[in-house]
Amino acid sequence: MTDSQQCYLLIINGKSAGNPALREAVEAQRKAGTPMIVRATWEGGDAAEFAAQAVELGATSVIACGGDGTVNEVVNGLMRIPHDQRPPLGVVPLGSANDFATSVGLPLEPEPALAAAVSLTAVPIDVVRMTAEADGEQAVRYYVNMTTGGFGAEITSSTPKTLKRMLGGGAYSLMGALKAWRHRSYRGTLHWGDHEQAASLLLLALGNGRQSGGGQVLAPRAKLDDGRLDVLLVKDFHSVTELPALLGELQQFPAEGRYVRYFTASQLTVTTQPDDEPWPLTLDGEAKRYERFSVEVVPLALKVLLPEGCALLSANDRH
Numbered sequence: 001m002t003d004s005q006q007c008y009l010l011i012i013n014g015k016s017a018g019n020p021a022l023r024e025a026v027e028a029q030r031k032a033g034t035p036m037i038v039r040a041t042w043e044g045g046d047a048a049e050f051a052a053q054a055v056e057l058g059a060t061s062v063i064a065c066g067g068d069g070t071v072n073e074v075v076n077g078l079m080r081i082p083h084d085q086r087p088p089l090g091v092v093p094l095g096s097a098n099d100f101a102t103s104v105g106l107p108l109e110p111e112p113a114l115a116a117a118v119s120l121t122a123v124p125i126d127v128v129r130m131t132a133e134a135d136g137e138q139a140v141r142y143y144v145n146m147t148t149g150g151f152g153a154e155i156t157s158s159t160p161k162t163l164k165r166m167l168g169g170g171a172y173s174l175m176g177a178l179k180a181w182r183h184r185s186y187r188g189t190l191h192w193g194d195h196e197q198a199a200s201l202l203l204l205a206l207g208n209g210r211q212s213g214g215g216q217v218l219a220p221r222a223k224l225d226d227g228r229l230d231v232l233l234v235k236d237f238h239s240v241t242e243l244p245a246l247l248g249e250l251q252q253f254p255a256e257g258r259y260v261r262y263f264t265a266s267q268l269t270v271t272t273q274p275d276d277e278p279w280p281l282t283l284d285g286e287a288k289r290y291e292r293f294s295v296e297v298v299p300l301a302l303k304v305l306l307p308e309g310c311a312l313l314s315a316n317d318r319h
């Protein structure tokens with residue numbers, strides 16, 4: 001292998017390892033002379049481990065082949081590699097939701113997605129570092145797309161998978177979810193910049209990217225490379241008669257609405273009191289409960305193979 005030659009490490013969620021379209025796509029790329037190392041996962045954690053070994057394996061790019069959970073694991077593995085050696089990330093979407101790939105406009109079928117990954121230019125995007133505490137234990141996780149907290153996290157983690165599939169991507173609307181789930185609010189104190197706010201929230205979304213939960217666009221103005229998180233706060237409501245107004249605001253995402261607040265921040269912390277319930281959080285596909293969590297943008301920390309003109313890059317803004 002010469003210095004200029006690319007070598008791709010494909011990390012495939014084991015449940016998709018037999019996918020015929022993916023197998024054909026890999027074979028076609030290898031026949032065309034593109035070196036591809038393939039690793040298939042057995043269980044949770046494997047994708048991060050494989051990604052962390054990318055440099056030792058001689059890979060110049062790492063392609064996550066799976067859903068948002070696989071992409072998230074690969075991001076966490078890549079963040080273990082020093083910045084100056086960290087290989088770029090590509091995505092071949094094979095999950096049930098594929099929120100990241102869909103929102104950035106990547107092809108959704110294996111053959112064109114892999115062809116895109118080997119031909120696209122890698123562009124740097126922000127990565128979000130989340131530090132979360134539960135039962136006195138602290139965990140650090142990274143994500144590139146979105147974390148949802150409160151009700152949003154509950155619906156994405158608790159709604160039976162079959163129901164999610166039945167309702168399907170975009171049709172899995174917040175309205176439907178609200179009807180299907182008895183709403184519940186979460187209390188805590190939010191700090192960002194020099195702001196502090198005590199809140200009782202139905203939903204919190206911390207978006208580097210724009211959507212989660214299979215097509216829920218919760219951070220419609222988010223950019224992946226602006227050094228900022230788009231923050232959506234949805235306050236609790238007390239009667240269903242308030243629902244139309246709340247849903248109306250969710251079409252507009254006002255800076256300071258009656259129910260909805262939307263702003264950007266480079267860092268944000270949520271703390272709860274001992275008698276407050278811990279917050280359920282879903283971080284790019286994985287759900288847990290935390291008493292305290294804090295997010296911080298790590299600017300331009302990871303290069304990603306993204307479509308040219310991707311709307312989520314501020315580098316592509318028209319002035």
Ligand SMILES: Nc1ncnc2c1ncn2[C@@H]1O[C@H](COP(=O)(O)OP(=O)(O)OP(=O)(O)O)[C@@H](O)[C@H]1O
Nearest residue numbers: 014041042043044066067068069070095096097098
């Ligand atoms: N060999 C395997 N068989 C079944 N599950 C696996 C295997 N390897 C890893 N996993 C699990 O798959 C999860 C990731 O799934 P992935 O995100 O790829 O698909 P998904 O849940 O369909 O995606 P989406 O978030 O887009 O709906 C990991 O958290 C891991 O626990």
